[in-house]
Amino acid sequence: MALPDWSTIRALEAAPLKQLFDRDSGRVATLSADVAGIHFDWSKTHLTPQAVQAFAALAADMGLAAKRDALFAGQAINVTEGRAAEHTAERGEGAPESVARARGFHSRMRALIDAIEAEALGPVRHILHIGIGGSALGPDLLVDALGRDADRYDVAVVSNVDGAALDEALDRFDPQATLIAVASKTFTTTETMLNADSALGWLEAHGVEDPYGRVIALTAAPEKAIEWGVDETRVLPFTESVGGRYSLWSSIGFPAALALGWDAFEEMLEGAAEMDRHFRLTPLDKNAPALAAFADLYYAQARGCETRATFAYDERLRLLPSYLQQLEMESNGKRVTAEGQPVDWPTAPITWGGVGTDAQHAVFQLLHQGTRLVPVEFVGVIEAGDGQADAHHNQLLLNMFAQGAALMAGKPHDDLARAYPGDRPSSTLLLDTLDPRTLGALLAFYEQRTFVNAVLLGINPFDQFGVELGKEMAKAAAQGGGDFDPSTTDLIARAFG
């Protein structure tokens, strides 16, 4: 398989942003795209039409078109695990048999949601969603972003094995009106199973008759859920070829589908499908996931940037940075190619970020004046979602725009401590409104951007072997074994005697 040749990318002319704007009056139009209610603007990055061309050539060398086809066709592109990555089939874009299977699972989920709404499982006001990683971050984001005005159900997502996380949810929930959704692709994850056991114990301790009757399982391992005690009729399966961090479109999205309503869940799938079609059919120089990945790779490979930051200028999207951390770092934080050869180019940068305007008063100092170059991404929404005076949303958006402008413009000063170097890049994603469709499209955009990055980096974004060793060692320690170094042995002894 071809290895990426970065020489053309690294040799690209690195003209300052201001010069790029002066040279080309059409720059904003050239380096922007509008898809599914989202405006993307990369004009304040150092991408140029020449750079885009160079990346398109690299994409051709790395077989992006064929790999994209293979992704949508349900071929086994997760080569290290010998399986497909079929999250797009969940939203109707994939191999016909996979789409049909996903529809079947969705119908099952819908039927159970109808039954819950009809109180067939007894009165339900609280949903305790227990899962971790991909089985928590996506659903948590969806409910937090779109469920603020939804008064159908009160949802808590508990992931951490720290009992304080479970305490917090249980303290405010009524055991007689709580439904527990245990979300785990494998149904073996230690944290999730311990939290699920404790939550069941809580139901029991509060006199709930038939606690297992209040449990729904969301999993790709239905037999394990049944073995654990969930009745088959309340197991909502999804397919093994949907990866954990790509699974919010499957039954893992259950709390969102329940809290927001089925129509909203379907609109979210449709928004994602719209982005998928855009990704599949649009030439690379107008293709949003591809252009975003080109900018990512330019900064990582040609400018030595080790991190990339996303700031959501919308409180409803405050969980977006954590969701992106798993999506991008677990997918592309790899050190070998898909064929297992060591790479000698940097792979995924560190994804970090926060919420605007808060972050301006905390971390933006480094972005404006630090020695490290950090490509920044701003995400904002034109239509306000709050109940306060317009001044709030206006301030929010104007601050976002001002930060992007300031990073680029800089400001000279005789006193260097007060000078801003400028020429610092940012991209902006501006949603018309935040609704299920635009959020679905936004998340699919991030998935596909991660995929393009992976293909051009020559790596497999769909495995995550790197998370296993720590789990194994924790398990060994819990069993009183494990061959630990002196420091770790000392720490274990201090904590457990």
Ligand SMILES: O=P(O)(O)OC[C@H]1O[C@H](O)[C@H](O)[C@@H](O)[C@@H]1O
């Ligand atoms: O859904 P589960 O099987 O419980 O897995 C939950 C999470 O744990 C693993 O360690 C992986 O790092 C994640 O990719 C996964 O989403």
